Amino acid sequence: MTAVGRAWRRVTLPGKVVLVLAALAVVASGLLAAAAVLFGPPIVAFLEANLPLVRFVVAATAVLLVTVPTAFLIIYMEMKVIALMNLRIGPDRVGPFGTALSVVHGLKVLAKEDFTPTGADPVVFTMAPVVVFMATVMSLLVMPFAPGLFGQDFNIALLYFFAVGGFTVVGLLMGGWASFNKYSLLGGLRSAAQIVSYEIPLVLSAAGVVMLAGTMSLNGIVERQAGSILDWYVWQQPLAFLVFFIAATAEANRTPFDLTEADSEIVAGFATEYSGMRFGFFFFAEYVNVFVVSALTTTLFFGGWNAPFDWPWPVTLALDPGSLGILLLVGLAVVPVVGTLVFAAPFWLARSDWPTWQALLAGFVVFNLVAVAAVLGWAFVSFDWVVGLAWFMAKTYLFVFVFVWLRATLPRVRIDQLMDFAWKWLMELAFLNMFVTAGALLVVDQLRG
Amino acid sequence: MTKPPGLGIVEGLALTLRRFFAPKATIRYPEVPADVPHRFRGRLQLLYDEYGTLKCETCFQCAQACPVECIDMGGFDTRGRYHVHWGPPETYAERREESALRRSGRTVPDPAYEHWTPIDPAPLEAILEAHEYDPARLLEILEATQAAYGYLPVAALRRISQATGAWYAMIYGTASYYRQFRFAPPGDSAGDAADADSSGGAAARRPSEDAYLAALATALGGRGVGQP
Numbered sequence: 001m002t003a004v005g006r007a008w009r010r011v012t013l014p015g016k017v018v019l020v021l022a023a024l025a026v027v028a029s030g031l032l033a034a035a036a037v038l039f040g041p042p043i044v045a046f047l048e049a050n051l052p053l054v055r056f057v058v059a060a061t062a063v064l065l066v067t068v069p070t071a072f073l074i075i076y077m078e079m080k081v082i083a084l085m086n087l088r089i090g091p092d093r094v095g096p097f098g099t100a101l102s103v104v105h106g107l108k109v110l111a112k113e114d115f116t117p118t119g120a121d122p123v124v125f126t127m128a129p130v131v132v133f134m135a136t137v138m139s140l141l142v143m144p145f146a147p148g149l150f151g152q153d154f155n156i157a158l159l160y161f162f163a164v165g166g167f168t169v170v171g172l173l174m175g176g177w178a179s180f181n182k183y184s185l186l187g188g189l190r191s192a193a194q195i196v197s198y199e200i201p202l203v204l205s206a207a208g209v210v211m212l213a214g215t216m217s218l219n220g221i222v223e224r225q226a227g228s229i230l231d232w233y234v235w236q237q238p239l240a241f242l243v244f245f246i247a248a249t250a251e252a253n254r255t256p257f258d259l260t261e262a263d264s265e266i267v268a269g270f271a272t273e274y275s276g277m278r279f280g281f282f283f284f285a286e287y288v289n290v291f292v293v294s295a296l297t298t299t300l301f302f303g304g305w306n307a308p309f310d311w312p313w314p315v316t317l318a319l320d321p322g323s324l325g326i327l328l329l330v331g332l333a334v335v336p337v338v339g340t341l342v343f344a345a346p347f348w349l350a351r352s353d354w355p356t357w358q359a360l361l362a363g364f365v366v367f368n369l370v371a372v373a374a375v376l377g378w379a380f381v382s383f384d385w386v387v388g389l390a391w392f393m394a395k396t397y398l399f400v401f402v403f404v405w406l407r408a409t410l411p412r413v414r415i416d417q418l419m420d421f422a423w424k425w426l427m428e429l430a431f432l433n434m435f436v437t438a439g440a441l442l443v444v445d446q447l448r449g
Numbered sequence: 450m451t452k453p454p455g456l457g458i459v460e461g462l463a464l465t466l467r468r469f470f471a472p473k474a475t476i477r478y479p480e481v482p483a484d485v486p487h488r489f490r491g492r493l494q495l496l497y498d499e500y501g502t503l504k505c506e507t508c509f510q511c512a513q514a515c516p517v518e519c520i521d522m523g524g525f526d527t528r529g530r531y532h533v534h535w536g537p538p539e540t541y542a543e544r545r546e547e548s549a550l551r552r553s554g555r556t557v558p559d560p561a562y563e564h565w566t567p568i569d570p571a572p573l574e575a576i577l578e579a580h581e582y583d584p585a586r587l588l589e590i591l592e593a594t595q596a597a598y599g600y601l602p603v604a605a606l607r608r609i610s611q612a613t614g615a616w617y618a619m620i621y622g623t624a625s626y627y628r629q630f631r632f633a634p635p636g637d638s639a640g641d642a643a644d645a646d647s648s649g650g651a652a653a654r655r656p657s658e659d660a661y662l663a664a665l666a667t668a669l670g671g672r673g674v675g676q677p
Contacts, residue, residue: 055533085465409465410458 060152071287072102073410078287078395078404082361085408106280114276117180118340120176125176129274129281136288138164146305146388157218158210161296164204165251168194172260175282178271187269190415191253191260197422198250198257204430205243208286208437209233209300222304229308234301239433241301243426248293250422253286254403256410259418263267294399302395305388315381339367568604572597577612584615590625601632 001405011019047054076091083090091098116122139161141151154160169192176188210216212233213224225232234241250257260269270276271282298304321328344363347354354362379386412422476483496504580586590613590630594605601624610617624630 081469085469087468087474113552154634173610272569404463405465405469409461 026227034239055429056152063137063151067137067284067288070291071284072106074290074400075102075105076286077400078407081401081404082408085405100416109280110277112276113318114278115273117273119180120273121178121180121425125273126177126278128178129285130171131174132168133169133281133285133288134193135167135330136285136292139168139292140288140295142218144222144291144299144304145295145392146385147261149255149385149389150219153219154298155219155220158206158214158216158221161218162199162206166199168285172270173253175274176306179270179273180227181273183267184270184272187260187272191270194250194257194259194415194418194422195253197419198247198426201243201422201426201430202247204427204434205240205247206235206300208240211434211437211441212236218304222299222306223304226306228310229303232301232303233307237301237379237433237437239429240437241297243430243433244300247422247426248297249403249406252289252293252403254290256405256416258412259415262412290400290403291396294403295394298392305392307387307391319378319382320374320384336367336371338362339371343367343370399429456471465628565607568602570608572592573605573608577609584613587613587615587620587623588627589621591627591630595630600634603632 002028008016023348031044080098080102091101094100094104116125142157142160144150144153172191172195173188176184176191177187179185209221213221215221215224221233253260261271262269271279274282324331340360340363343366344360347362348356348359351359380390471561500505546670573594576597578589579594580590587609588607591601595601596610606620606624609615610620624632
């Protein structure tokens with residue numbers, strides 16, 4: 001006991017914390033394993049009996065988790081791309097090429113005081129950012145990321161999408177009203193006016209696509225666009241795409257239509273009284289919204305997860321890791337060592353001034369790169385959903401880039417110009433597109449007999 | 450003729466996209482230093498105070514520190530003769546007086562630098578060869594040179610500096626520090642003027658040194674220190 005006590009006293013404070021946590025982790029994993037062995041079958045049976053519920057919980061968790069890196073990535077992208085377009089270098093201090101700066105921003109916002117003004121309605125004031133954020137996240141649930149990779153396949157997914165997305169207005173009005181500040185209230189009303197106005201051309205322009213596809217299920221719309229790049233709806237609905245994209249810019253509160261916050265001239269609108277993470281949540285939601293809107297553009301007009309062309313040389317790789325049996329374990333043990341040595345050999349031979357450990361390290365790094373590339377390539381060849389996800393993300397981030405590009409280029413419009421544009425131009429164009437599409441569909445139906 | 454609507458937006462987008470790929474204007478100073486020659490130290494210039502007078506006190510520290518000996522404190526005097534007058538730090542105070550004299554416009558007698566008397570290099574080369582061009586043996590070289598030429602000609606000092614690699618300022622400082630060295634032939638009137646105030650062992654002693662030694666002797670109770 002004395003020996004153990006002496007050793008314990010020699011450990012530093014962080015060491016004590018880590019030791020306790022490690023012991024707890026060991027105990028917890030042991031308990032988990034025991035629980036899995038003892039109660040495994042009944043738990044699995046219960047989960048199988050309630051599969052839709054499980055699916056919803058898993059999907060909601062996954063979507064919530066996905067929003068964090070998405071927002072960080074888009075924030076970083078915005079800082080970097082706008083900096084490059086301004087002939088600056090942009091963030092390059094934290095992490096490789098400044099990639100961790102978004103994390104620092106997040107921590108900074110978390111560390112700030114969370115302030116509620118006197119006279120504010122605390123419940124509504126607190127719930128407003130949550131409503132805005134949830135409206136954005138919930139709309140991700142129906143987004144078809146890849147074949148088989150979606151939260152729920154509704155037959156009215158598009159309607160659900162616009163309906164849930166419309167909750168954003170409620171959140172903004174809540175924030176503006178609960179702040180107990182006339183400027184916040186005015187800002188909230190201004191945002192509501194803008195978003196409601198642009199919701200109309202947004203939905204009307206999507207109506208053309210719905211008519212063509214004959215379904216409101218986003219999965220169905222993507223499947224209707226299967227084939228080559230020529231089968232995407234953007235070729236049949238160019239006007240709808242234009243109207244949709246402009247309206248979506250306003251819907252996501254992006255420049256040139258970011259009248260809702262307009263950080264450089266009017267006092268942040270509805271968010272005037274917000275601080276700390278509640279303020280952060282509004283902008284978190286905004287960046288996720290950029291992703292959502294880009295994803296919807298991709299889904300409706302650019303074929304979703306469909307590849308733009310068929311890979312001309314189909315590769316089939318009949319490799320099932322499970323079939324290897326015990327060899328898989330042996331391979332997992334042997335391949336890293338052999339691979340490291342093999343990739344270290346050229347460094348060791350060509351660089352006589354390097355010490356051996358350095359050559360081994362270089363070999364290890366190269367082996368890891370090659371291994372990751374090989375695994376990704378194997379997944380790309382073997383699984384449909386990996387291919388679909390890759391194409392979907394590529395297209396979506398292309399549109400995210402366009403949003404950022406627009407922000408770096410265009411100045412903000414005035415509020416009356418904003419309203420004029422929505423009601424006098426976009427809505428008419430959307431109606432025109434809808435009528436022309438309907439007429440064309442009738443004519444084609446008549447011709448086909 | 451007005452532009453069709455939307456064309457301005459497209460032009461702006463094209464402009465920002467070109468800027469996106471253009472080289473960046475940011476100067477990343479601590480990470481990426483400017484591409485200048487290795488020994489670049491910036492532009493050398495003398496500063497003026499708020500009254501418009503030169504701040505330089507001719508303290509010789511810049512010349513002493515300059516690694517490439519590109520700074521020489523000197524100039525043309527009223528007779529159009531060129532003077533270089535840097536030296537070891539121990540002599541800065543004296544040299545400040547000299548420089549004050551020089552700024553007054555009068556000629557400062559400094560026989561070592563009035564001109565370069567051409568010398569026969571053969572004895573010097575033999576000396577340098579014998580001492581293996583070793584700057585650490587500078588004192589021996591200087592003594593041998595003075596023995597060969599009777600004094601230390603500027604040309605010889607230049608050659609020593611060139612051959613051994615020691616800075617000229619160091620050689621001059623060494624030579625002017627030890628009192629057995631002279632920069633003018635013994636018979637030269639200008640050289641004699643500096644040394645003529647005494648005849649005997651106190652030759653080439655500085656005036657303040659004499660006073661110091663006298664005071665020291667008094668303090669030590671009559672036991673002569675360095676006195677004959």
